[in-house]
Amino acid sequence: MSLPCPRPGFGLYVHWPYCTRICPYCDFNVYAAKDRDPAVLLDAVAADIRAHAQAFRELEGPLDSVFLGGGTPSLLGPAQIAGIVETAHAGFGLGPGAEITLEANPRDVLRADLEGWRAAGVTRLSIGVQSLDDAALAFLGRDHDAAAARAAVARALPRFASVSIDLIYARPGQSRESWADELQAALALGAPHLSLYELTIAERTVFEKRVRRGEIQPMPDDDQAALYELTQSITERAGLPAYEISNHAAGPQHRSVHNMIYWQAGDWIGVGPGAHGRLTTGQGRIASLAHRRPEAYVTAAASGQPAWASHERLSPLDTAREALAMGLRVESGVDTARIETLAGRALDTAALEDMQANGLLRLRGGRASLTPQGRLLADRVAAEIAP
Numbered sequence: 001m002s003l004p005c006p007r008p009g010f011g012l013y014v015h016w017p018y019c020t021r022i023c024p025y026c027d028f029n030v031y032a033a034k035d036r037d038p039a040v041l042l043d044a045v046a047a048d049i050r051a052h053a054q055a056f057r058e059l060e061g062p063l064d065s066v067f068l069g070g071g072t073p074s075l076l077g078p079a080q081i082a083g084i085v086e087t088a089h090a091g092f093g094l095g096p097g098a099e100i101t102l103e104a105n106p107r108d109v110l111r112a113d114l115e116g117w118r119a120a121g122v123t124r125l126s127i128g129v130q131s132l133d134d135a136a137l138a139f140l141g142r143d144h145d146a147a148a149a150r151a152a153v154a155r156a157l158p159r160f161a162s163v164s165i166d167l168i169y170a171r172p173g174q175s176r177e178s179w180a181d182e183l184q185a186a187l188a189l190g191a192p193h194l195s196l197y198e199l200t201i202a203e204r205t206v207f208e209k210r211v212r213r214g215e216i217q218p219m220p221d222d223d224q225a226a227l228y229e230l231t232q233s234i235t236e237r238a239g240l241p242a243y244e245i246s247n248h249a250a251g252p253q254h255r256s257v258h259n260m261i262y263w264q265a266g267d268w269i270g271v272g273p274g275a276h277g278r279l280t281t282g283q284g285r286i287a288s289l290a291h292r293r294p295e296a297y298v299t300a301a302a303s304g305q306p307a308w309a310s311h312e313r314l315s316p317l318d319t320a321r322e323a324l325a326m327g328l329r330v331e332s333g334v335d336t337a338r339i340e341t342l343a344g345r346a347l348d349t350a351a352l353e354d355m356q357a358n359g360l361l362r363l364r365g366g367r368a369s370l371t372p373q374g375r376l377l378a379d380r381v382a383a384e385i386a387p
């Protein structure tokens with residue numbers, strides 16, 4: 001199965017699962033960095049990249065993006081990052097304008113050799129600011145304060161082609177006014193990309209236990225929706241409209257190339273503990289999941305094969321449904337003919353009409369896209385119209 005043009009892109013995701021401490025809301029695959037030797041995992045990541053290159057010679061490089069996410073990959077120094085980038089380059093090639101993103105903790109940004117990271121190939125820093133309110137940062141269990149976050153962004157901006165800030169809003173008890181002030185303050189920092197996430201209480205987190213004990217009251221859905229709408233109007237006025245449900249950019253050149261690969265159903269290799277991948281091969285589209293525990297991952301990577309805990313060939317229908325659900329998240333929506341070609345059958349016409357009549361979906365120029373109201377119900381719309 002080959003995907004029609006325009007080429008949705010080809011990326012490499014590297015999951016670095018270690019953090020100096022574990023935040024109480026986090027449900028990512030993370031482990032305390034204490035006493036861990038990064039060299040062991042770095043060797044495994046390199047072996048896994050090489051194993052993918054060997055197993056999938058048919059994949060056409062060069063890579064459009066490399067994303068070092070986590071966890072906290074900003075615990076890695078320039079030489080360690082350069083090693084990953086060089087292995088990726090040797091395996092698949094890196095396009096001349098390839099985006100290389102490093103997720104970074106503000107404290108690491110303040111003490112790191114930023115020129116070294118840049119020389120290692122990093123073009124884009126995604127900084128986990130999370131809040132500009134000290135009390136909120138303490139609530140979120142972060143190891144930095146607002147002053148450190150501001151200083152980190154100021155230090156990064158002149159040194160990288162693009163800088164993104166992550167913020168978490170819809171926190172318990174957060175008022176419209178305080179979020180508006182905080183968002184304005186974040187915009188004033190001058191980063192050309194913002195990722196704005198509503199706080200979700202995920203299973204098996206410290207916050208979930210606190211909710212069960214009645215210590216935390218999650219924000220009601222209606223209040224969250226009101227803050228989402230407020231977020232859209234403030235960011236639009238500031239020239240950073242949403243190009244995806246939670247992501248905002250000051251122009252197309254600042255959009256995340258890597259995340260667009262996910263949203264446009266491109267191909268990506270996932271390495272590192274617990275990383276997901278999607279690869280379109282002669283045998284169809286492969287969904288892979290790497291071993292989650294670092295020890296199991298390291299053992300698997302030593303075999304010379306991709307360090308997968310599991311993989312499956314997605315059916316054409318599952319491929320199409322995933323492409324639809326992800327593609328609807330983007331402001332430009334999905335090419336309906338592409339979804340139908342992938343599925344081998346048509347979208348649900350009655351549901352399409354229904355969603356339009358309810359003001360949740362637009363159909364224009366062969367593309368289906370969510371209206372501002374539809375963005376609040378993206379998963380439901382995708383499920384309703386699915387082929």
Ligand code: SF4
Pocket residue numbers: 018019021022023026027028030070071072128
């Ligand atoms: S630093 Fe990020 S990845 Fe690590 S525990 Fe906190 S939220 Fe999760």
